[in-house]
Amino acid sequence: MYPSDLRYTKEHEWVRLQGGVATVGITDYAQHELGDVVYVELPKVGAKLTAGQSLGTVESVKAVSEIYSPVAGEVTEVNSTLGPNPETINKDPHGSAWLIKLKVNDPGAVSGLMDAATYQAFVSEKEKDASA
Amino acid sequence: MTPPTTIQLRKTALNSAHRRMGAKMVDFGGWEMPVEYSGIIAEHMATRTAAGLFDVSHMGEIEVRGPHALELVQYVTSNDAAKLVDGQAQYSGLLTSAGTFVDDLLVHKLSDTHYLLCVNASNQDTDFAYIREHNFSQKGRFGAEIENAGPRYSQLAVQGPRALATVQRLTTAPVAGLRYYRFMFGDVAGVACLIARTGYTGEDGFELYFPPHHSERLWNDLLEAGRPQGLTPCGLGARNTLRLEAAMCLYGHEIDDTTTVWEANLGWICKPDKGDFLGRDALLAQKRDGVKRRLVGFEMEDRLIARDGYEVMIGGRQAGKVTSGSPAPFLKKNIGMAYVPVESSAPGTEIEIAIRATHARARIVPTPFYKRAA
Secondary structure, three states, rough: OOOOOOEEEOOEEEEEEEOOEEEEEEHHHHHHHHHHHHEOOOOOOOEEEEEOOOEEEEOOOOOOEEEEEEOOOEEEEEEEHHHOOOOOOHHOOOOOOOEEEEOOOOOOOOOOOHHHHHHHHHHHHOOOOOOO | OOOOOOOOOOOOOHHHHHHOOOEEEOOOOOOOEEEEEEOOHHHHHHHHHHHEEEEEEHHHHHEEEEOOOOOOOOOHHHOHHHHHOEEEEEEEEOOOOOOEEEEEEEEEEOOOEEEEEEEEHHHHHHHHHHHHHHHHHOOOOOOEEHHHEEEEEHHEEEEOOOOOHHHHOOOOHHHHHHHOOOOOOEEEEOOOOOOOOOOOOOOEEEEEOOOOHHHHHHHHHHHHHHHHOOOOOOHHHHHHHHHHHHHOOOEEEOEEOOOOOOOOOOOOHOOOHOOOOOOOHHHHHHHHHHOOOEEEEEEEOOOOOOOOEEEEEEEOEEEEEEEEEEEEEOEEEEEEEEEHHHHHHOOEEEEEEEEEOEEEEEEEEEEOOOOOOO
């Protein structure tokens, strides 16, 4: 269910690190919690982010969710398709609905993050608690 | 995401049906309610273009009976219940002696000696205590029989242009001829209901009141009868976006114990000529002196979304707060309501909403934002 080439945070962001470039998005669990996404606020190209720093917001009909950068780096690309089509985040959260790309200097940046199996277990616990 | 809680939430009779359908459940005023099934936008659009089915069993019902029923209702509410005929309902306010809102409600007249009040879920116990207090506070002048009847009722709302077609498939009661804000008794899918042509969406539709043990049967039969019409189960998320587009008030947001009917554009539910009632003197004084603030609707001009509680600025100065703010799925705009100083309340007035680090531009517009085709 959760792609094995991604790493995951407790705040339900995912990151793919390939050759010094980190692609960041929010997970299927996050989009399901949010509901219909209607608006996305993203940083400008060139912005420098630290790990855990807010990179913007994803808004649904009912809620505003702050998004935190899983890794430190400089924003090199912002997904401009999300402006006209924010609902892509609901439809393809791990693929075409990536939020930003970062130039990352530390190759060990994702080592502290959860792998797919650990994240799957993490959200399963949350789903169990929620339905109790 | 909310952490696990040990607070026991109240549940409607349809709680397990909602969970089986995969509804996202939330705590609403102490009740565990479905906020959405297939998505707020899909549910909202279904209600505007076909029909939506809402479990609103959390709403409260208070029965007022006996020879003094009308007197009590007239004293504790703002509208003129003496104008009602049997089988007619009216929107009204339960008021404090300061003329502010304890709750908003629907008053249904069943007979000269029997009224059914439908009140907000979160207020049903305080409303009942308030009415009971005033039932006996006039030196025995009222002494009506009152009952907090919430547990005896489930309530479903069928709303939308195809609501009538859906309900007609399940009843021989002449619902097509039931006028707006009238009600009748009839069987729907074999369940004895009070069938009211009322609703909280701005669409045509019905609210059905019936004993809770029939809930699953009526819910399922309505879904099946409505399927060819496009009937869609809808949660509280869509209920909120629908009522906001129709500029209908929500207690705790547009109205509360600090707001009056004049400020909230609800003067039409206030009938000072009907006789004395709680809050009448305060309201007459405010009418004479003029209100200082007014409830307005606004549309965002920037793409940002105004939300409940955000600051409103006019001319660079703090002017009030957003009472309700949200995307409007049918209108495809971002809208909201707020109290602003009366001198700045005209439609066309440019305002700003503080949204995180930005002062987003908005404009006061006439309400309702949405009105269904006649």
